[in-house]
Amino acid sequence: MSYRSMHAARTLPVLIAVAFAWLAGPALASLGGDVTSVSDDGVQFHGQVLRTAMLQYDRHDITAASGTVVHEYLSRAGKVFAVTWQGPTPPDLRQLFGSYFEPFRSAAAAQSRPGAHRRLSIVQSDFVVQATGRLRTFQGRAYIPSLIPSGVSIAELQ
Amino acid sequence: MLRCLRWTMLFAAGLALSACGGGGSSSGAGVGTSSSSGVSSSSSSSGASSSSGGAHVFSLSSPNVVALTVGPGTSAFQNIPTTSVTVCIPNTNTCTPIANVLVDTGSVGLRLMASVVGKLALPMQTDPSGNAIEECLPFADGFTWGPVAMADVIMGGEKASNVPINILDDNNSLPSAPTSCNNGTALSNVDNLGANGVLGVGSFAQDCGPGCNIWYYACTASTCTATDEPLNSQVANPVALFVADNNGVILQLPAIPDAGQATDTGFLVFGIGTEANNGLGDATVLTADPNEATITTKFNGQTLSGFLDSGSNGLFFADSIPPCKGFMNADQFYCPPSPLPLTATNQGQNGVTAAAPFTITDITMLSPSNFAIDDIGGPAAVIPSLGPTFDFGLPFFYGRTVFTAIENLPADGTMGPYFAY
Numbered sequence: 173m174s175y176r177s178m179h180a181a182r183t184l185p186v187l188i189a190v191a192f193a194w195l196a197g198p199a200l201a202s203l204g205g206d207v208t209s210v211s212d213d214g215v216q217f218h219g220q221v222l223r224t225a226m227l228q229y230d231r232h233d234i235t236a237a238s239g240t241v242v243h244e245y246l247s248r249a250g251k252v253f254a255v256t257w258q259g260p261t262p263p264d265l266r267q268l269f270g271s272y273f274e275p276f277r278s279a280a281a282a283q284s285r286p287g288a289h290r291r292l293s294i295v296q297s298d299f300v301v302q303a304t305g306r307l308r309t310f311q312g313r314a315y316i317p318s319l320i321p322s323g324v325s326i327a328e329l330q
Numbered sequence: 331m332l333r334c335l336r337w338t339m340l341f342a343a344g345l346a347l348s349a350c351g352g353g354g355s356s357s358g359a360g361v362g363t364s365s366s367s368g369v370s371s372s373s374s375s376s377g378a379s380s381s382s383g384g385a386h387v388f389s390l391s392s393p394n395v396v397a398l399t400v401g402p403g404t405s406a407f408q409n410i411p412t413t414s415v416t417v418c419i420p421n422t423n424t425c426t427p428i429a430n431v432l433v434d435t436g437s438v439g440l441r442l443m444a445s446v447v448g449k450l451a452l453p454m455q456t457d458p459s460g461n462a463i464e465e466c467l468p469f470a471d472g473f474t475w476g477p478v479a480m481a482d483v484i485m486g487g488e489k490a491s492n493v494p495i496n497i498l499d500d501n502n503s504l505p506s507a508p509t510s511c512n513n514g515t516a517l518s519n520v521d522n523l524g525a526n527g528v529l530g531v532g533s534f535a536q537d538c539g540p541g542c543n544i545w546y547y548a549c550t551a552s553t554c555t556a557t558d559e560p561l562n563s564q565v566a567n568p569v570a571l572f573v574a575d576n577n578g579v580i581l582q583l584p585a586i587p588d589a590g591q592a593t594d595t596g597f598l599v600f601g602i603g604t605e606a607n608n609g610l611g612d613a614t615v616l617t618a619d620p621n622e623a624t625i626t627t628k629f630n631g632q633t634l635s636g637f638l639d640s641g642s643n644g645l646f647f648a649d650s651i652p653p654c655k656g657f658m659n660a661d662q663f664y665c666p667p668s669p670l671p672l673t674a675t676n677q678g679q680n681g682v683t684a685a686a687p688f689t690i691t692d693i694t695m696l697s698p699s700n701f702a703i704d705d706i707g708g709p710a711a712v713i714p715s716l717g718p719t720f721d722f723g724l725p726f727f728y729g730r731t732v733f734t735a736i737e738n739l740p741a742d743g744t745m746g747p748y749f750a751y
Contacts, residue, residue, distance in 0.1 A: 266512050306437060311711075
């Protein structure tokens, strides 16, 4: 729970969402989650959520207070199947990855650092993360292959 | 079969990046990469836009020159260039020399493991209320965490006074890293970082920049709150705070054979065009984007954001070269059937171009005892609209003299940021 989110809790609905996040922990975070988890990310990242309807999914864009832009891809089945980010710092991945954070963290720890510290690639059967960055620009993409709507290519998840 | 078993065993032992196969013979004919003569050689193509480092000759007896070494280092990782740094309590002669510090043109700031700083009682930076300032710095694969301290930094005959540096907490001190500081592996320990610290000499004078609202925290003994760190308190590029020779750095590593070499030792030079030894000569200046410190790289018909990055251990770019197989993280390296001579063209914002020839060799053909290798690479993360990149990691630096100029400072006739080679 970040201290900045405490300052953001000015209205009752937001207080409820924040309090619920405190009680429910990472279950409310985004990847693999539903549309309410996207709103929670908006609160936690201190950014408005802008929704763009595409043919087979909705893309929700959040610009965090840091300036980092997060895109969350929500299928018609109501699941966040992919997230991308770009900006001066990575987003809070514990928030963004939700229940996928622990698998992410242990997969990252198991790597033998093949790119030194410039790249991270995790490819598991149903969880893929690509992250890169240096200086003041970081970007990445994570997705759940089994949740991607048919006909949607990885390349369009930007 | 036995070769690949050896690969698997080496990875199980937690070593990064090793190869099957013994023997050191180069498996290709001349492939247009580094020549093999002396420290002042550099690659050049035969095209009109080729660049050559010219006769840049350095000596450790010069005050603005220190050794740059690629070898087993602390952790037996390949392509980790290091130097030694001396840190002192400000305005005193109470100092500690620290070896095996990664020289990184892809980050900014001096960061040292608390365990190697040891008992040197550097003053900790605090905010106006007396809270300790700590920093969570992201890398692509993880983060570092620890307090900001003030130190005098001495390298060769150069000295920077009262430099904000980052102590990396490898003692598991409190407060621990905030939960938002968690984008991967905790790198604040020698085993994960692969060095005793990082000397970030990228093109910025401070790590975060103006209007910084990220990375920094004001901490009590137990709790940290995000804080906006003023520019002059941020962890700084120590070179920018040298009394002289403070507008950039030069990295020069002698050329090595395509099969690699056990170690390679060259020079880290301070200043560009500030002394008799550090002028550009006929190096080609490619000015960089002032926010990203990137240039344009044209490769295979694509236009990419390129950067010269000594803290990266390979050449990383998207391509259809077959990836490796059969060992942990194999798909993060290319394994062409035979060594591939390739060329990219780099272009600065100033419109000037310079060729960048390189070779990609099957990494499993190279001996794991060679810690310096100039012909390995792999795929860049393919996130096209977020800016496809070409990461010219340490392989690019062998056999070249590479200049990195700091933002907003004139460096031998051109304002930084820029790369030159």
